[in-house]
Amino acid sequence: MNVSEAIQLLKDHGYKYTGKRVDMLEFLSEHDKYMSAKEILEGMKDTYPNMSFDTIYRNLALFEELEIVETTELFGEKHFRFSCTHEEHHHHFICLQCGKTRKVEICPMDHVRNELQGYSISGHKFEVYGYCNKCH
Amino acid sequence: MNVSEAIQLLKDHGYKYTGKRVDMLEFLSEHDKYMSAKEILEGMKDTYPNMSFDTIYRNLALFEELEIVETTELFGEKHFRFSCTHEEHHHHFICLQCGKTRKVEICPMDHVRNELQGYSISGHKFEVYGYCNKCH
DNA sequence: AGTTAAATCGTAATCATTCCTAATAAGAGA
DNA sequence: TCTCTTATTAGGAATGATTACGATTTAACT
Ligand SMILES: [Mn+2]
Ligand SMILES: [Mn+2]
Ligand SMILES: [Zn+2]
Ligand SMILES: [Zn+2]
Numbered sequence: 001m002n003v004s005e006a007i008q009l010l011k012d013h014g015y016k017y018t019g020k021r022v023d024m025l026e027f028l029s030e031h032d033k034y035m036s037a038k039e040i041l042e043g044m045k046d047t048y049p050n051m052s053f054d055t056i057y058r059n060l061a062l063f064e065e066l067e068i069v070e071t072t073e074l075f076g077e078k079h080f081r082f083s084c085t086h087e088e089h090h091h092h093f094i095c096l097q098c099g100k101t102r103k104v105e106i107c108p109m110d111h112v113r114n115e116l117q118g119y120s121i122s123g124h125k126f127e128v129y130g131y132c133n134k135c136h
Numbered sequence: 137m138n139v140s141e142a143i144q145l146l147k148d149h150g151y152k153y154t155g156k157r158v159d160m161l162e163f164l165s166e167h168d169k170y171m172s173a174k175e176i177l178e179g180m181k182d183t184y185p186n187m188s189f190d191t192i193y194r195n196l197a198l199f200e201e202l203e204i205v206e207t208t209e210l211f212g213e214k215h216f217r218f219s220c221t222h223e224e225h226h227h228h229f230i231c232l233q234c235g236k237t238r239k240v241e242i243c244p245m246d247h248v249r250n251e252l253q254g255y256s257i258s259g260h261k262f263e264v265y266g267y268c269n270k271c272h
Numbered sequence: 273a274g275t276t277a278a279a280t281c282g283t284a285a286t287c288a289t290t291c292c293t294a295a296t297a298a299g300a301g302a
Numbered sequence: 303t304c305t306c307t308t309a310t311t312a313g314g315a316a317t318g319a320t321t322a323c324g325a326t327t328t329a330a331c332t
Contacts, residue, residue, distance in 0.1 A: 016278060016329050037319080052281045057320065059279095073209040076289085077319070093252055104251060108244035108262060115240060116229055121266040126244060130257040152298050152309060173288080188312045193289065195310095212320085213288070 001083045003029050006068045013066065023047055024059055025068070025082075033099040034072060034079035072127065074099070093128040097135035104128055137219045139165050142204045149202065159183055160195055161204070161218075169235040170208060170215035208263065210235070227262040233271035240264055 003025045007017065015021075027043045028035075035043075037056050044051045060080055063069040069080045074094070081101065084090065092101040109124055139161045143153065151157075163179045164171075171179075173192050180187045196216055199205040205216045210230070217237065220226065228237040245260055 014278095018279065018329075020280080050281075052283095053319090054282085054321080054323095055280055076214075078212075093255060093257075096258065102252070102255070104248055106244055106247045106251065108242055109264070111242045112240055112264060115242065116238070116264065116266075119229060119238070119266055119268065120272045121229075121264060122232065123265040124263065125265075126262045127260065128245070128248060128252065128257060129259040129261075130252075130255055132255065136256045150309095154298075154310070156311080186312070188314095189288090190290080190292095190313080191311055 001068060001086045005086075006063070006066075009066050009068065010062075015062065020044070020048055020051060020055060021059055024056070025063075028063075028069060028080065028082040031081070033101055034074060034081045034094060035099060036074075036077045036079055040080065072125075091126040091128070093130065093132075095132040095135055096129055097131055100132050100134075102132070137204060137222045141222075142199070142202075145202050145204065146198075151198065156180070156184055156187060156191060157195055160192070161199075164199075164205060164216065164218040168217070169237055170210060170217045170230060171235060172210075172213045172215055176216065208261075227264070229264040229266065229268075231268040231271050232265050233267055236268050236270075238268070 003022070006025050006029075007022065010021065011017065023044055024040065027040065031043075037053065037060065040060070041051060041053060041056045044056075060069065064071055064080070067085055068083055070083050070085075071078055071080050072094070073079070074096075079099065084103075087103075089107055091104040091107060093104055094101050104126070108126055112124075113121070139158070142161050142165075143158065146157065147153065159180055160176065163176065173189065173196065176196070177187060177189060177192045180192075196205060200207055200216070203221055204219055206219050206221075207214055207216050208230070209215070210232075215235065220239075223239075225243055227240040227243060229240055230237050240262070244262055248260075249257070
């Protein structure tokens, strides 16, 4: 996933092309980290000083629906990052200080499916928490 | 972990023995599932019709601190279940309909530590979501 | 340029969780 | 058992993230 692909995805689904959406997508794609709605709004302040929280949340929800972003819960708040879905399925180490992520290649699901035969599996989450070199 | 051990743990840390705490612990230990604060309050209604949300949240926070319960985020709300810490480290399949859990023995961390050398790892989460036999 | 529906702003409402204060009760000691 | 101290609790207010809403603006199409 990159910004152009994301914009095309929006168009394909009949959504409009707006400067605010492009800015959000660019901001997200430039940061390899999980960010809260507030942080993302903050990042828009330069170009769009009066951008509304409603716009942030509505667009993030849309991005999530189209799998343009992936989300997780950190410190009781929803956090968002640009999707890694172009790459092969993987998970993340997440720095609890700065939110930065690092790929973790191992996915435990391959081994788990045997263990859970007969269950209807719809998803899974695997995240490693800690502190990156800069924040340690 | 069982109810007696949990009560002893509270005493050891200088906390008082109250009927409400015992009831919460028993209710939690009787249910092998993740529950919200509201569900737990609801479960207390028979014996303590006027129990306050503050009491629920305060005691749950205390239980969490003493590792009597373990928590996760489901549907945007914090959920709690009686701890499995007496057993060897493991993870859970969680039914998104009824909250029931099932042990998953595999823990991916053994394989991951090599991948993340140099990082300071403080925790991890691995959960499998889906629907149990009854809810499927 | 005109039309239409989506997008946005600003603000109000919602909902889970936390905070606060006065009243209550557990535990320790006399 | 009585008293004292301090933790615990109820009830309601406050907080903070997220969602909903009506009025206005704007992208996309003709
Ligand atoms: Mn990634
Ligand atoms: Mn378990
Ligand atoms: Zn996986
Ligand atoms: Zn593990």
